[in-house]
Amino acid sequence: MAARNGNKNVSVAMVRKLNAPARAVYNAWTDPTILAKWLAPGADTVTSITLDLRKGGRYRLEGVNGDGKPYAFSGTYIDIVDGSRIAMSWVYDGPVPALRTGSSIVVADIKQLKPDITELTLTHEKLSARDEAEIYRVSWTECMGKLECVAGTAPPKSEPSISEKHADFYSDSQRRIQDRFETRKLADRLEAVLIHDHLSAVDAAFITRQNMFFLATADAYGQPNCSYKGGARGFVTVVDERTVAFPDYNGNGMHLSVGNINETNKVGLLFVDFERQARMRVLGSAHVDENDPLFERYHGAQMIVRVSIESVFTNCPRYVHKMQLVEESTFVPKANVETPAPSWKRLGAVADVLPEDDSHLKGTDTDLNKTLNKG
Template sequence: MSQLYGPSHRRLHDQFGTGPLADRLEELSHAEFDDADREFITNAPMFFLSTVDTLGRPTVSYKGGAPGFVRITGANELLFPSYDGNGMFLSVGNIAATANIGMLFIDFEHPRRLRLQGAAKVAAPNGHAADYPGAQLLISVQIERIFVNCGRYIHRTRERLSAHLPDENGQQPFPIWKRLDLMEGSLSDADQQKADAAGGIVPIMCYRGEDEPPAL
């Protein structure tokens, strides 16, 4: 029984032949931070936060700070500050009401992204005031799921768009991440043919991102 996919997802998996790949990616998701997650998050100067209000309406906001403003406080716990904003308190109010959140971390310089889902709580700075000068409130998050996401559609700048966008003929480079040994046996027949044509399996230790050739 999947903890991630429902009937609507499965219909799309069937339509596009991605069921085994989707299952593999769910298997690779995890509930505790690994070393790569920790390094990425603790060096991040920003992330996007999604929350849901009591009527089920989502909102997304940008959260920024000095690298390290998101602190990992446990195997599956983290903490971040809420600074002075526009006074609406949409994100914090939603968290206080419904708890469920999503977090998206993006590195635009070395295209990479990481998604987190969890349950959040609002707290006063209290003993953490010295760690977060200027913070009005702190948000603690119990992480439920961590996903590594393909970064091939991340634009470097407004002028330098991702080279992985489909061209005017709908053609685009085949993603390296689908060639990783971790994905072996999960691709559709069509994708497997493309992977073979692109050079076959790439060991995960050789993967340097979608914008760099594998270090074979």
């Protein structure tokens, strides 16, 4: 958890294009009846709203969260520009300790791009800590989805889109099991607190310390596959807060992971730090490139895999065994150093099918288990 920041300079910034007229979006912020329909993330319900819509005027929103516990937001309007801008102080009073940090500032800038397309820039400033910002980021994302629904003019669709079908982080089957063990409320709270759609500074630092991760993929038939990926410490590049990349080195020639990525795109990365006993997951969509600019960073890479992040979350570390690194693999390619060949390429069973670049490794060894360190 991030340390408290006495200067309160942590912020959340979001830009969304909404399928709604600018006036409708502005009204959704200023009409209590409409406001109550969208300013309630997740299973929260608004019970009352009072607005004194003028500079210096006060507002207060009261509601109950998914656990039935009461909460309130209140503050003062700092700036109001009819149809285009609302700025207000923001104070939370409720059951989530991470949000009870005093006053922050919420600003909504509304810009019409087309008659029925509006750009909404939302900033939540002067927050006290990154964990507070992450909770608000998740909450505002949910609220802005609801805002578009209440402000938009498009007719309802008979069939939901793929994104709408998967609006809930959890599947129906996962929900049924949560209900079986009475953990639905806990799962919802953990989603709000832990799961976000980008890398925080702490997440990025965690990834760049690792020299291995586990990669989950699935083929076009739905068959999952899990692979171990290793390299030198920091071999996974944090390109930006929503993108990571890693090299695909010379392997056994089966290309299961990159083949699956080319078919279905979806990936799951599990990072485990056995020394610190910590783990983190990254879910997203990936693509493979043989001409990526990052090739300059990775000596010996055959391809580069870039992952567009959809979800990031940290798992409970209680079952992670504590282990210490003895040494990194000598097979990790390094510039100006000859990479040794793996023993299994000297097996007689593969001598006649080795690619041309490995033809000089042909051998007659017969002990498969020994060459794979199992014997």
